[in-house]
Amino acid sequence: MRQICLAVALLVSVFSHTARCQEYDIFLLLGQSNMAGRGEMLEEDKGVIADNVFLLDEDGQVRPATNPLNQFSTIKKNRSSQKISPGYGFARKISQKTGRKILLVVNARGGSPLNEWLKGAGTGYFEEAVRRARQAMKQGGQVKAILWHHGESDCRDTTYLRTLSGMVSDLRKEIGGTGIPFIAGEHGNWRSPSKGFNKRLAGIDKYIPNSAYVSAHDCSMDNDPKNPLFSREGQITLGERYAAKVYRMCYLDPDFRKLTARNHPRLFLNDADFKALRKKNRPGTIVSQLNDTIIAIAAAEMRSGKVLKYKLDPSGRRILPISRNALKRISSCAYAYRMTGDRRYLEFAEQNMNTVCAFKDWNESHFLDVGEMAMAVAIGYDWLFGQLSEETKANARAALVEKAFEKSEIQKYNRFYRAHNNWNQVCNAGLAAAALATYESNPEIAAKLILNAVETNEEPLGIMYGPDGNYVEGYSYWDYGTLYQSMLLTALETALGTDFGLSETEGFLKTGEFMMFMEGITQSFNYYDSWGKKSPAIAMWYFADRLNRPELLYNEIQHLRSGHYDRTFSGARLLAPMMGYAARIDLEDMPAPSDKMWYGHGVNPVMMIRTKWDGSDSDVYVGIKGGSASNSHSHMDAGSFVFESQGVRWSCDLGNQKYAPLENAMKKLKKSLWDRSQDSGRWDVLRYNNFHHSTITLNDKKHDVKGFAGFKEIIESDKEMGVVIDMTEIFGDDVRNVTRTVKLVEERDLVVTDLLTAPQDRGVNYTWRMMSNGKPEVRKDMIVLRAEGKTMLLKADGTLKFRYTTWSAEPKAYYDNPNEGKYIVGIEADIPEGETARFTVTLSPGQSSVTSEPFGTLSSGEEVTLWRLTNAGGASMELTDYGSRIVKICMSDRDGVIDDVVVGYGRLEQFEKGDRFFGPVIGRFGNRIDHASFEIDGVRYDVVANETLAGEPVQCHGGPMGFDRFVWKGEPLVEKGRVGVRFHRLSPDGEQGFPGNMDAYVTYWLSDDNVVKIEYDAVTDRPTVVNLSNHTHYCPDLLLPVDGSPFDFREPHRIDYRIDMPNEHLRIMKGMSACWAVRDWDGTLRKAADLYDEVSGRGLETIHFPDSPNQDRFPSTVLRPGERYHSETEYRFYTK
Secondary structure: OHHHHHHHHHHHHHHHHHHHOOOEEEEEEEEOHHHHOOEOOOHHHOOEOOOOEEEEOOOOOEEEOEOOHHHHOOOOOOHHHOOEOHHHHHHHHHHHHHOOOEEEEEEEOOOOOHHHOOOOOOOOHHHHHHHHHHHHHHOOEEEEEEEEEOOHHHOOOOOHHHHHHHHHHHHHHHOOOOOOOEEEEOOOOOOHHHHHHHHHHOOHHHOOOOEEEEOOOOOOEOOOOOOOOEOHHHHHHHHHHHHHHHHHHHHOOOOOOOOOOOOOOOOOOOHHHHHHHHHHOOOOOHHHHHHHHHHHHHHHHHHHOOOOOOOOOOOOOOOHHHHHHHHHHHHHHHHHHHHHOOHHHHHHHHHHHHHHHOOOOOOOOOHHHHHHHHHHHHHHHHHOOOOOOHHHHHHHHHHHHHHHHOHHHOOOOHHHHHOOOHHHHHHHHHHHHHHHHOHHHOHHHHHHHHHHHHHHHHHHHHHHHOOOOOOOOOHHHHHHHHHHHHHHHHHHHHHHOOOOOHHHOOOHHHHHHHHHHHEOOOOEOOOOOOOOOOOOOOOHHHHHHHHOOHHHHHHHHHHHHOOOOOOOOHHHHHOOOOHHHHOOOOOOOOOOOOOOEEEEOOOOOEEEEEOOOOOOOOOOEEEEEOEOOOOOOOOOOOOOEEEEEOOEEEEOOOOOOOHHHHHHHHHHOOOOOOOOOOOOHHHHOHHHOHHHOOOEEEOOOOOOOOOOEEEEEEEEOOOEEEEEEEOHHHHHHHOOEEEEEEEEEOOOEEEEEEEEEOOOOOOEEEEEEEEEOOEEEEOOOOEEEEEOOEEEEEEEEEOOOOEEEEEOOOOOOOOOOOOOOOEEEEEEEEEOOOOEEEEEEEEEEOOOEEEEEEEEEOOOOOEEEEEEEEOOOOOEEEEEOEOOEEEEEEEEOOOOOEEEOEEOOOOHHHHHHOOOOOOOEEOOEOOEEEOOEEEEOOEEEEOOOOEEEOOEEEEEOOOOOOHHHOEOEEEEEEEOOEEEEEEEEEEOOOHHHOOOOEEEEEEEEEEOOOEEEEEEEEEEOOOEEOEOEEOOEEOOOOOOOOOOOOOOOOOOOOOOOOOOOOOHHHHHHOOOOOOEEEEOOOOOEEEEEOOOOOOOOOOOOOOOOOOHHHOOOOOOOEEOOOOOEEEEEEEEOOOO
């Protein structure tokens, strides 16, 4: 036993000696219960945190750091309550970013108000913090920063910061560093007083020098709403934010010495970059296309003749369009001058710089305007520094200081520093670029602005893109925010040689792939306030260069080749600064993306699927989102999806509409468009609420703004791709739980399954809605959607009874945009109290098919079959083997409604007993054979007559037992783009008097482009005559009764007897004739053809001349052995 103790003692001695030989970066972690740690500790959290992270124990010795970090606190309540704290996320992050030895001194106590932490308070909290900090410093090293999370007990105290200032001052003095950074953390979303506390905490630097705060925005809380504690995930996230702040304050030491008057240009491109661009600017290359585009933009701006004038937009809030125009003019002309040397571009850029610098202000109340204007002046100042007049440079410096730098110091204008959206990116980028461009003139102000930008950008960066790269605000704002983010990073990198690690923020470098997937086949995935039109996203050039992944530019190259890179696209104003990336990327061999699915979690989870990346009809795109309506620019669209197939967006998002009219409308209603509370007027805007998105609505209520829909499970297999979304929070207490599963099956069918459980005490009205571009036809068993000649079938299944239905997409209020060509379709059901229901909706592209079913039995006992051909567009054709007959042809009209366009019967017995010639094949000889006889090779054949003409017997259409009276044998045919049925019958020798055994074939085709084609074929073993045709009557509308009309010929009279009667049919047809006649060879008139008229429904019937077998001068109708009879007729159906 003594030997074991001795070994342990020696081991501790060796370890302690080794530890004391190290230099540590010491961090003092103080505060209340959150800093002590109350997050659930998992098994994975129990090991050593990192090889370079250590913890001071209660004896003042250094140990490898393990959770709980407050275990050695000398003021803790009890060890069992110590769990995961912010120190865990902090230690992992800061050790990884710095590679330094980190020593944590954690002394926190739950429920301890600030007055107990003051020096001499009698509790000993202050004194213990000092004692333990000194113990740590004896191990080697200095206190690098103090991390403080406190105030839950004092959140109503408006003097808190003043009192805290005194405590911090005393603490710094005691541990030997009056400038030790002090960083405090916000409270979580706990109770309303915490909001006031957080707001006051944002001004901590006014009370405590060298201090800062970290945001708790979106840090998840413990489930107990009465509890101020963060969850495990929230604690870790908060700790990572402490690390980011510490890194900025303690480890960044930028070298500003290179920012001199001799070192211009230095923003985005330098002299070497411009030289490289000129070398790479060869005709026919992508660089050449981009270069020509920028110079064309510059030339067009010069030709416009317009002078920039200070003018607020229609809302009275912004001069942003002016700022953007200035940026486009100055940046493109500065670039054009650097590339061409043409002084006209220099003069125009300088003129516009002086114009905007003379403005009375840059509208600091809407600081985006300032950010973009500052960027414009910065680029002109830097790129043209050696050519601008001294007066212009002085004007630029003065304007930047007065209209941008000084305004950013005023708290009511600098909210962008605390924003977690594009405002942070745009404003910081503009200010930092201007500070970098003019540093040598105002080094102190410039350095502060640069470091402010760096310090205030990382936390929002992590929130907006973390953890996976999906940008919170969607497609359009990604383009805006990320463009300026890349500008900020590039400005820092090119001017100072570092972006201070901002680009390494979790999720940011993944966002390029996110954006690549955000472009669908015909539109973007335009959730939130985004536009559906696809447009260039020039920030993609940054990611392609930074990651050496040219394929990320796949969409951009398509835009470039399609002419979308022109002076009108939004990114044109910053295309010139992005040219540095183009100079470094191999652009001439651009591979198509190979991945088919992308997804990201975070505050606004999204998934996108793209199957082929070729834009073909078989290319499928799906976008799915969760999230919350509480995010910036949000809509009530959690659980919504978009779906593209066959080149049509069947499920769509209405996206954005212009702000100014909505802002003015809301102002009249004494509401705000930007208020995202539950009762805000924002949610009355049609495009913003859930009733007009492809999602679930319960009890006809709006979604809960505070609710969050997260991804519960990712589905990824060879056959299925999709996601399961937990939507329970979105509906408050209207439901016990809701999950929505959206998946693409076999890269073809979209399947959406909702699983819901109603509350125990009441039922739920459930509606499944989908906003669509397809015009709906509601049928008993499905909804058929049609658009652009394509068809999508919406079929539902459920454990409870449901109804297919549609809703109007028309504007509800005067301020709503019109939604022409948009339809809302879906199902509706009632779920009884306490019951669980499942509803599955499948969207399947219409596809060609051939089916058959019994049609009945003839009086002879023969069984008859009905064949149905359906094309991909939903058009169909019904045929029966009785008479090889057309029963129906159903085509779409100009409104997308499909209906039968032929005249016929609905039942077999009607075809047998009624008019013989509704839709059959006529033969063996269609048309008339006079005298019921003919000769072939001198042999006379008498055929069976069925009519008389001028007292003489005539056979018409094959006689009394023509081909229309027999059952043919059918076989299905399927080919690419069309389906068909081939009918065959053997007409025996002597049938109806015709010679020879003749095999007759009639093939009907229905193609996907709505062409009905009939092919007639026949072979014989003896010479015979043949003339096959189809006798279908076409009529687009219902047949009208003849009673009282000019067409009542039940009593014989002259054809023009009632020609003057008012009648719509007569008016359309301009007479009574339904056929065309020509003078025949013998001088008599005969019928030549029925011509189709698109209004009246008349059709063209192709057929050989009457009595052709007996007329030598007519084309021969004789078929001989060894020959093959073949004839084709096509009917093309279209709308105008």
